[in-house]
Amino acid sequence: MSTLQQIHNWSLVHHPRWLVVIRVALGILLIYKGISFMFNSLQAHQLLYNTVFSSSADAIIIGITWAHLLGGFLIIIGLLTRWAVLLQMPILLAAIIIMANQYGIFASGADLPFTVIIFVLLVFFLVEGGGPLSLDNYFRHNPK
Template structure:
């Protein structure tokens, strides 16, 4: 077993049920951020072109904003449902690292910069759910349990012998 499998196994075995509530809230926050990206793309474009750290062109900025919005929308839904949670979280982590270091840190490291603190908390929660997975109240868990029930089904149920229709002793006498 390699290191990643060991971490996943440990996370599956040590998952508190209250973390599922935190996972759902995290998914809704990420989904809401994706909706904000879609609802005001012009403000996002203006901010990126004003603080153009990497020298992106206008078309690349537009593509980047749409990729981030789609990733937040799809990832937020997947995290909320608990469906392929580790994959959805891994896709979000680079975006959140960019949000912490390139977007929110430029506004200053103070208590008043709430976007920075929200981004840091969301990033830390993403790392936590990358390690521990989706939990018992998730679509992943439901699908795993459903699959194991199909595998554990005894063979006698699937291969029943037909019931023979014997006549009762009373009908033979008539």
């Protein structure tokens, strides 16, 4: 049995039902952040202004917005959960690095603690997967 299959089997056996609530909340927060990027693109531009990404800030903001909206929806329904989480991880990691460099680690007003919590949850659900109450699990057991 492969390592990925062993991790998946372990996560199905050790997945409490209340983790579904956390997975759905994570998806909702990502959708909220995607909508926030959509309507507050000036704030995102200011965040990217003094970085290497300033020349292509518009394209990056559009990509982040759609990645958060699509990834959040997939995480909520539990479809392709690990892939959706992998899509989010580089975005959140870059956000943590940029915010830590611009505002400092303990700056008030920055979304750094919120972003770190979301990143930790993404790492958790990368390992854990969608769980027994997800479309991943449904399609795995009903291949028709």
